[in-house]
Amino acid sequence: MTTNNKTKGAVTVVGLGAMGTALANAFLNANYTTTVWNRSPEKVSDMVVSGAKGSTTITEAVLASPLIVVCVLNYEVVYRIFDELDWSVLADRIVVNLTNGTPKQAREMAIFIEGKGAKGYVDGGIMAVPSLIGQKEAFLLYSGSKIGFEAYQSVLSALGAVKFLGTDAGIAALHDLALLSGMYGMFGGFLQATALIDSAQVPITEFTTSLLIPWLQAMTTAMPEMAAQIEVGNYVSKEANLAMQVAGGSLVDFSIAQGVKPDLLVAVELLMKQRVADGHGGDDFASLFELIRKKAASKTEVIP
Numbered sequence: 001m002t003t004n005n006k007t008k009g010a011v012t013v014v015g016l017g018a019m020g021t022a023l024a025n026a027f028l029n030a031n032y033t034t035t036v037w038n039r040s041p042e043k044v045s046d047m048v049v050s051g052a053k054g055s056t057t058i059t060e061a062v063l064a065s066p067l068i069v070v071c072v073l074n075y076e077v078v079y080r081i082f083d084e085l086d087w088s089v090l091a092d093r094i095v096v097n098l099t100n101g102t103p104k105q106a107r108e109m110a111i112f113i114e115g116k117g118a119k120g121y122v123d124g125g126i127m128a129v130p131s132l133i134g135q136k137e138a139f140l141l142y143s144g145s146k147i148g149f150e151a152y153q154s155v156l157s158a159l160g161a162v163k164f165l166g167t168d169a170g171i172a173a174l175h176d177l178a179l180l181s182g183m184y185g186m187f188g189g190f191l192q193a194t195a196l197i198d199s200a201q202v203p204i205t206e207f208t209t210s211l212l213i214p215w216l217q218a219m220t221t222a223m224p225e226m227a228a229q230i231e232v233g234n235y236v237s238k239e240a241n242l243a244m245q246v247a248g249g250s251l252v253d254f255s256i257a258q259g260v261k262p263d264l265l266v267a268v269e270l271l272m273k274q275r276v277a278d279g280h281g282g283d284d285f286a287s288l289f290e291l292i293r294k295k296a297a298s299k300t301e302v303i304p
């Protein structure tokens with residue numbers, strides 16, 4: 001438990017779900033006076049046992065600290081909670097909203113919160129699960145009020161490494177959602193691979209640790225080169241062109257033959273075949289970017 005007269009500063013955490021609780025604990029562990037508010041009061045009581053200060057209203061919670069960190073289910077909930085606030089207490093406060101949302105939601109929230117008198121609004125994306133908060137693997141993305149971020153950067157670093165991406169409140173959310181898209185693509189590949197292995201009753205854990213992880217790690221080393229190809233728009237293949245990859249057989253057909261649902265692979269395979277049919281069989285896999293990028297998506301038919 002922390003003693004308030006020796007703390008480094010004060011922070012309020014709004015929302016004590018799995019993530020909000022982890023955030024509050026990280027602030028406590030870093031010796032910040034931590035005030036908490038949550039819709040369900042029993043979670044506030046639990047945090048008080050851990051050394052936090054409890055508050056029964058959102059106004060009391062905001063009044064307690066110059067830095068307000070919000071982490072609840074979604075933006076609709078953030079608006080609902082702030083609806084109950086006495087706005088006069090928001091003056092001179094920095095609001096850091098770590099609730100997941102879109103860039104548009106973040107920009108609108110910045111206008112709303114700063115319009116209500118806050119000194120600054122910072123939007124953030126948490127690139128970690130709750131158990132990693134405060135650990136070296138965790139990093140968090142921030143954007144919006146530079147003054148607000150810089151004033152509390154050291155406090156926020158108690159949660160994980162900090163990356164400030166600019167004064168556009170929406171840019172952290174864009175990066176967050178892009179990173180999540182990468183993660184879901186990778187996990188989708190993991191599920192497809194393990195379903196294929198499982199279809200032949202091969203143990204999944206051994207396959208995952210001894211083969212799949214080393215394979216995927218090796219493949220990630222190709223990504224900087226792929227990114228460079230995309231940036232210059234030159235995809236001419238030196239060693240593994242699309243025509244060869246498509247001619248090698250259909251992973252979709254193979255999944256079906258194994259009795260495994262192929263849906264996670266269908267979109268990628270259709271794009272590869274389309275690219276070859278369009279006359280780009282000599283290109284690398286990275287050239288599929290041309291079929292999904294924003295300017296192409298607005299001109300071409302979206303593949304169902």
Ligand SMILES: NC(=O)c1ccc[n+]([C@@H]2O[C@H](COP(=O)([O-])OP(=O)(O)OC[C@H]3O[C@@H](n4cnc5c(N)ncnc54)[C@H](OP(=O)(O)O)[C@@H]3O)[C@@H](O)[C@H]2O)c1
Nearest residue numbers: 015016017018019020039040072073077099100126129130
């Ligand atoms: N968990 C993760 O791994 C993770 C990772 C990165 C980012 N995030 C993001 O962090 C945010 C919180 O996630 P979480 O895992 O903490 O979710 P969670 O465990 O489901 O907690 C949801 C929080 O929202 C509150 N809430 C829900 N509906 C409410 C309402 N109508 N009025 C007031 N409060 C309401 C809950 O209050 P009650 O306790 O009263 O229900 C609780 O504090 C989400 O935006 C999530 O996307 C989570």
